[in-house]
Amino acid sequence: MKLNHKMEKTFQYVDYLWDEAKTASLGDDQVELFLYRSNILGSDLRITNYGGGNTSCKTIEKDPLTNEEVEVMWVKGSGGDIGTLTRKGIAGLYTNRLRDLKNVYGGLADEDRMVGLFNHCIYDLDSKAPSIDTPLHGLLPFKHIDHLHPDALIAVAAAQDSEQITKEIWGDTMGWVPWQRPGFDLGLQLEKCLNDNPGIRGIVLGSHGLFTWGDTSYECYINSLEVIETASEYINKKIKEKGSVFGGQKLASLPPAERKEKAAQLMPLLRGLASSENRMIGHFTDTDVVLEYINSNDLERLAPMGTSCPDHFLRTKIQPLILDLATDEDLTNTEAVLAKLNPSFEKYRNEYKAYYETCKHANSPAMRDPNPVIIIYPGVGMFSFAKNKQTTRVASEFYINAINVMRGAEAISAYTSLPRQEAFDIEYWLLEEAKLQRMPAEKPLSRKVALVTGAAGGIGKAIADKLVAEGANVVLTDINEDNLASAFKTYKRDEVATALCDVTDVNSIQKAYKEACLVFGGVDIVIHSAGLAISKSLEDTEIRDWELLQNVLVKGQFLLAKKAVDIMRKQGLGGDIVHIASKNGLVAGPNNVGYGTAKAAQQHMTRLLAAELAKDKIRVNTVNPDGVIVGSKIWEGAWAEGRAKAYGITVEELPAHYAKRNLLNEIILPDDIANGVFACIGILDKSTGNTINVDGGMANAFVR
Structure with a gap:
């Protein structure tokens, strides 16, 4: 697939960021080109959010044990972020060894064991731990692969009749694979889809995301942008035909200054309630995208459905809490506001506990904090709460992605979310729990x-x-x-x-x-x-x-x-x-x-x-x-002169004077x-x- 480099002006819904001068400086280093591609893709939140998606490339390297040339796959490691990806964040694996795992794979019940076997495929001993998505890249033959979570593609993937809509948009040039939890078997399904549909340019994963590829890093990049652009154009046309989204607006937003004032007044109360088990850090946003959704007639229908993409609900919980507060609520009356907030939070916690009890398995990890991550105040904005500022900001960004997905899917046909059991099996996956347990210990003042x-x-x-x-x-x-x-x-x-x-x-x-x-x-x-x-x-x-x-x-x-x-x-x-x-x-x-x-x-x-x-x-x-004295602003000017005069010394002698007069003879x-x-x-x-x-x-x- 040969592509024209002059593509900048053809994209309306994604940013073309490929810099010829930058890539020329990287020469023929395919790993550096793959990292560069990853970084520019990850910089656009419409393409994939922080920590979301996965990218890879395959190169020919010399085996240090046999001196023979072997194919090595370089792929984003577990817990990484493509927008900030460096060599330290990738894993290098023997491609053939990874494919040989097909010989020992025992089916869906064997998924967790397979992740441990990835370590037997390591080529680069400095590798980051391989992620669960590793076989999805390794079982496909292409030199460069992008697995992304673009809002437009997830909207297609989460729409009713997603397979037919995929065919309507791209004809025979795109494959489609139904929802399945990431793992080795999903890699096999991608491989089968490609074998059944030779010549396709990518695959839509139901309720999940997108796979695209190319012979070079640039061709892979352009292929990804073109597929996303096509889906975005299709959705935008559908929205225009429909005339409104989310069933139209149910209420009007407060003016910006009043929204900020309400948010600032409410935040400490929400934070206290959201911190009933673990202290949380907050974030507030009231962008046009958020307000259109939270003020809509369809909010109360769509929000409880939950999100579709696993990356979304892992960070936002299965659904948000919608506050029963009017825009003209007197938030200075703390007791009255808490009288409304407390039952809402308790109801949310109880529903989360019921979700856990209904869906749990015998070996499921213990229930996590049942408090909401995303909190919606119609007419005002959206709050999020998590363990630190980055995590809560990212949760907010992911829910905005979910809003975009809902908008697109509703414009196409109707939005569908993952069944609760499927969502639970992702949220409480033992591999996900193991990833959480590997997180570094929090610092003493974290969450404060x-x-x-x-x-x-x-x-x-x-x-x-x-x-x-x-x-x-x-x-x-x-x-x-x-x-x-x-x-x-x-x-x-x-x-x-x-x-x-x-x-x-x-x-x-x-x-x-x-x-x-x-x-x-x-x-x-x-x-x-x-x-x-x-x-x-x-x-x-x-x-x-x-x-x-x-x-x-x-x-x-x-x-x-x-x-x-x-x-x-x-x-x-x-x-x-x-x-x-x-x-x-x-x-x-x-x-x-x-x-x-x-x-x-x-x-x-x-x-x-x-x-x-x-x-x-x-x-x-x-x-x-x-x-x-050293580094202290009050010692600049008159104060230092006054103290020097009081002690009968010069300003320059003050540090030594103060050090000598304390018992430890130390400069403070x-x-x-x-x-x-x-x-x-x-x-x-x-x-x-x-x-x-x-x-x-x-x-x-x-x-x-």
Whole structure:
């Protein structure tokens, strides 16, 4: 199949991303070309979602034992993602050995054993564990193969009369195989389909996805795009003929700003309910695609049917929870809202338990968390909850794929989902359970959301770095927009969010917490690190100095705690508040009346809040730094000059001066303060109202 390279302008429904200059630099390295093809296919969510699909290529290599030339198949390994695939994420197997497994295959009851035998086919000893889809690629003869989950193709695959529709769209050029759980037998069915229909360009898998191929990586890529484009054109024509989708609109969406406000108000309540067994991180989306579906007349018919593609429901659960809340619901009345939400969640959990009990086998894994992953609020948007931000975002993306599938299938004829037993057998497959058990242990702060003030630099940035490293999602807040943007760039996707925040302004603080709720679902940890220092004698301290210190350090701490506690109580998950104070709140020194008094107020507020909030399992502690000169912004300018003057030394001598005066003779760094914060929230989980000094040992600052 020879294809024209000038294809860019012929595609309307997929992106043509092949870069001739890039591929020329890869030369004739077929594995690199296969990886490149995989990455550009995986970058388009209409083609396949994160972790979905599988790609491969076959090359001729020299057998290290016989020195003979052998065919090797390189294929995406278990748990990988084609959009980010590298050589570390693929498996290399002897093709002939893989095909020889046909000689020992014992039928459908033998599927799980076959996966273990894939390891006997390994050529590349650095291979990733082969996935369950490996034989689907290995039993086909083509050099380059794509197994994708495009919305348009799954719509065809999930439509009633899918086989006939496949023939209507592509004639004799595409094969069709009915739904079957992935495994060795499905590979045999693909092989049979090809043998029965020589010359086809691909195969549609019922309720599942698409297989396409080519002699080169480029030809495989173009073949995939063309097949997807054809299906998309067909569906779009059907939608236009029908005039409306999902039975038309049942209600109108709220304006965008009102949707965001409703979502931010509701998120902590939903998060608390969705975390009844395991703490979850949230995600919210209100795109046009989502709103068209959730506001439709057909929502209550389609949503309970569940999704069709295994990759979809493995991440979204078998069906979503639809909230019984009006768009004009008063969400500020927490008790009234919970009175509506609690029965809905309990009903969902009970239905999931019934699904498990009805479908389980004698050797099925124990029932997993019965809480919903996808939650729909008609007129407002869609929420998702999972163990971390990436997982919950991806779950949302997968459900959007499922929406697109439903739209397409309904336009073609009617949408069909997998039978419940088939869905259960995928969800609770022992191989899927084994994959979950192989997942690395979660980090200490995984599933938690932190808000850090003054996080654009210095101590605040070091704290944010530490919390992210220990697994938390962090909302970075700061008063300096440019510094905040620079700090954001130092993190990976899904790790942090940002909010411009003046801690002296209640409205600014509320906006920061709103961002935490919208992006992550709520807040579990609040670190008040924003600060400044003014070193002056009593006679030189002006009222504006005093008020500035009191506003930023004390008032800011009060306002942050007040709003945090409101959210934490709605979640019902407890929480942590840590205040970054100072040794100066305990020690009386010269030229320090304004700063020292504010720090002492911070410290006592900690004790007061700890006493009041213990009943809510909200722990409040203080970390007292001293002499954090290196990397700390408050030591830039007047403060450093004031302290140097107070001690009769130069600014340059300050680091050595502070190191010499502590018992350990150590320079204290921002990272040391971050470690103190982590001790409070990640280790000392039965400690509240305490002060941890991180000062190298200052005897006059000992609290006991």
